[in-house]
Amino acid sequence: MKTQWGVFSSVTQVVHAAKEAFHVYRRVSLRERKQMIQAIREGLYSYSHEFATLACQETGMGKVADKIIKIKLALEETPGPEDLQTHTTQGEGGIVFSEPYPYGVVCAIHPSTNPCETLINNTISILSAGNVAIHCPHPRAMEVSKYITKIINQIIMDKFGICNLVTTVDSCSLSYIKEIMNHPDVELILSTGGSDAAKCALSCGKKVISAGPANPTFIVDETADVERAAYCIHKGASFDYNITCTSEKNIVVVQDILPQFRAALECLNVYYVDSISEMLQLSKILLTEDLEVNRQYGGKSADTILKDAGIVTDRSYDLIAVETVRIHPFVTKELLAPLITIVKARDFDYALQIGIEAEQGCHHTAGIHSSNSERLRRAAKAFGTAIFVKNGCSLDGIGICGVGATSFTIANITGEGTVTAKDLVRKRRCVCVETLSSYA
Structure with missing residues (x-):
């Protein structure tokens, strides 16, 4: 499957590949995770102009110069693993840790308006949280999204020897997206934009982080x-x-x-x-x-x-x-x-x-x-x-002013607001009770 470079022809294949990749990725240390995110930032940077041009050509929307700015913003200002939060409370009875841990396989749905920057932004956030991604691009941005997915896989494979941490299907229809969202091995749905797919996500009975319509x-x-x-x-x-x-x-x-x-x-x-x-x-x-x-x-x-x-x-x-x-x-x-x-x-x-x-x-x-x-x-x-x-x-x-985290998923429906890595983890309460020797 490594020769696929993250792009698969069926839902069964893409979910299986993502699940297998997660089993490998969960053993990667936080330090290595940080190194991987940095490698993605650096490896994609030189492609900014090419990605922007391809997006304009395929979708027929927007300006190349402005898309370059958004792509670079996603690469430079999307928070990495440092965004994850751990809290500790200590008392006479022991210690309580509140710590983040990954969901696993994340289905990420993207809009046609900001395809490159959203995919890059979500990739950094999802991987930083310790998850793996199945990207579901808008049909109008399918080719550029597959291209970015392949390059990200090449970067990770060349430097870390892991493949399919970021995946997608060869063609993306609403029926494919529904099948991925409802697959039992998909644990979290991250939906960007006010599309029909976003409405379907909310009916899946799973954890959903969803953006929706806007009228600023x-x-x-x-x-x-x-x-x-x-x-x-x-x-x-x-x-x-x-x-x-x-x-x-x-x-x-x-x-x-x-x-x-x-x-x-x-x-x-x-x-x-x-x-x-x-x-x-x-x-x-x-x-x-x-x-x-x-x-x-x-x-x-x-x-x-x-x-x-x-x-x-x-x-x-x-x-x-x-x-x-x-x-x-x-x-x-x-x-x-x-x-x-x-x-x-x-x-x-x-x-x-x-x-x-x-x-x-x-x-x-x-x-x-x-x-x-x-x-x-x-x-x-x-x-x-x-x-x-x-x-x-x-x-x-x-975040274009240089202050605050950058996010291209604004979860106004589910309430997370600007979504970053800290929103893409489960919150676990881990209790370490004081020694039982006093009861001997």
């Missing part, structure tokens, strides 16, 4: 540094054509500063739409007749969208901002395109109300730009999201 909403109030707020929002929403699940999608602005905010956005190469005619033109291509999202434009450039909508411009744009009402489908649906909505509110309290409604209880990502500390506190508490950004860019929420 940010508030800009009248006390904010408007130019900085516009800069941060442009940076996050235009990044990789806004297909990252944490990127700004809806902006609720207190109306007193809307003219200033609009001017700041337009200075940052944002095409601002406030006419009904242009809004209808955009709606015709970005929405279906049933007012659902037209996935054909997911991850496409702002220029492509404007051109196909019949909107003539004299230059290239990074992002489209559409001023609209709170109930428009652009607000309530996640487009996964370089378009943000601008919804005005008469004051902060109303802005907070609109923002919470727009986020729709996904508990994924939200944020605020304000210099009022009480409003920062109120908004964070009211949204209750897994990621909440104060006076920053959405990208800061996944």
